[in-house]
Amino acid sequence: MAEPNWTDVGAADDLAQSPLRRMTVNGRELALSYKDGAFGVVSNACNHVGGPLGDGHLDGDYVTCPWHSWKFHRCTGIGEPGFEEDTVPAYPVKVESGRVLVDMASGTRRKRKPHAPHPLARKIERAPGPIRLAGISTSPMDEKNPRFSGSDHLLDHALKTCGAHGVETRLIRLSALSFRSCEGYYSKSAHACTWPCSITQMDPQDELDRVYEALVHWADAVIVATPIRWGAASSLYFKMAERLNCVQNAITIRNQVLIRNKVAGFIIVGGQDNIQGVAGQMLGFFAELGFIFPQFPFVAHSRGWSREDMERNVEIVRDSEDLAEGAGELARRCIDLAKHLIAQDEAPSAIERGGRKAHALEMEKSPSTAGQPD
Numbered sequence: 001m002a003e004p005n006w007t008d009v010g011a012a013d014d015l016a017q018s019p020l021r022r023m024t025v026n027g028r029e030l031a032l033s034y035k036d037g038a039f040g041v042v043s044n045a046c047n048h049v050g051g052p053l054g055d056g057h058l059d060g061d062y063v064t065c066p067w068h069s070w071k072f073h074r075c076t077g078i079g080e081p082g083f084e085e086d087t088v089p090a091y092p093v094k095v096e097s098g099r100v101l102v103d104m105a106s107g108t109r110r111k112r113k114p115h116a117p118h119p120l121a122r123k124i125e126r127a128p129g130p131i132r133l134a135g136i137s138t139s140p141m142d143e144k145n146p147r148f149s150g151s152d153h154l155l156d157h158a159l160k161t162c163g164a165h166g167v168e169t170r171l172i173r174l175s176a177l178s179f180r181s182c183e184g185y186y187s188k189s190a191h192a193c194t195w196p197c198s199i200t201q202m203d204p205q206d207e208l209d210r211v212y213e214a215l216v217h218w219a220d221a222v223i224v225a226t227p228i229r230w231g232a233a234s235s236l237y238f239k240m241a242e243r244l245n246c247v248q249n250a251i252t253i254r255n256q257v258l259i260r261n262k263v264a265g266f267i268i269v270g271g272q273d274n275i276q277g278v279a280g281q282m283l284g285f286f287a288e289l290g291f292i293f294p295q296f297p298f299v300a301h302s303r304g305w306s307r308e309d310m311e312r313n314v315e316i317v318r319d320s321e322d323l324a325e326g327a328g329e330l331a332r333r334c335i336d337l338a339k340h341l342i343a344q345d346e347a348p349s350a351i352e353r354g355g356r357k358a359h360a361l362e363m364e365k366s367p368s369t370a371g372q373p374d
Ligand code: FES
Pocket: 046, 047, 048, 049, 050, 051, 052, 065, 066, 067, 068, 069, 070
């Protein structure tokens, strides 16, 4: 057993002012807590993906990680009931002559309970089989009392056109899924925004895993259909897009391209205006995810600023053979390009200077990756 190494970390009166804090002692990051007249010291690095425990909060005697809420006993480092096999290093601590002393030589060992990886975390490789097209409907709708949607109608044509030519198709209606909004893990730390999405990993009720599965693993091409609402894509589109931040973030912080050899196209239907604005926004976002576009990557319809007769708009979209054919042709362009990309397989799996990374990225290292001894 190593000789104790009692190290003075500060005045007890000062350190007792905060229930939980993060501190660096001899190059090691610690989470120091104070409750019911006693100090506790554990490693600052959470077992999950290295969240800074000292920046979290106390729940009774448990330190709650600020990133995804894993909990460890503030004195023993043992995981909360049910997760005792997960422990972070804990250090002996005492108070002498008004000073807090931590024995840096006697930390317990970190233990990690093996956690089965989330199914989405599997290696990304195209499964053999026919070419595959996913349609994403973003039209908000009461699923129990459905109405006609122009963008859904054209999406349906796009899928049917390809389905008739041996393409496997899958339709995902966002309005039929129950999924949480992005809760801003990225704002806590880039490392707290994980692939698969932190919410997907923590909440088995969240149904956006269907979209991740389709976009990242299953589909060779995707067509996203949206109505225009106040000059923008639908609220459900943005709710999905925010949750796709984890796909883009994988490129930004881990240099991992999750979307390879995949094609995206868009169907945009509005009563009034701003098709180009909506298309530009969608194209920009899907480009950042790693999708490639066919020549002329969207089809759209709008009757113009002065038209307020939406019933008429519905009629036009429903009865237009041109629009239906245009949607089908868009799907075919997507599929043709996807076939070509798959055959060439030239998309990079890592990219050094893409998007925001044109600048070298400066960010704090995750505590778990900082190379500190435990
Ligand atoms: S819960 Fe701590 S890093 Fe995720």
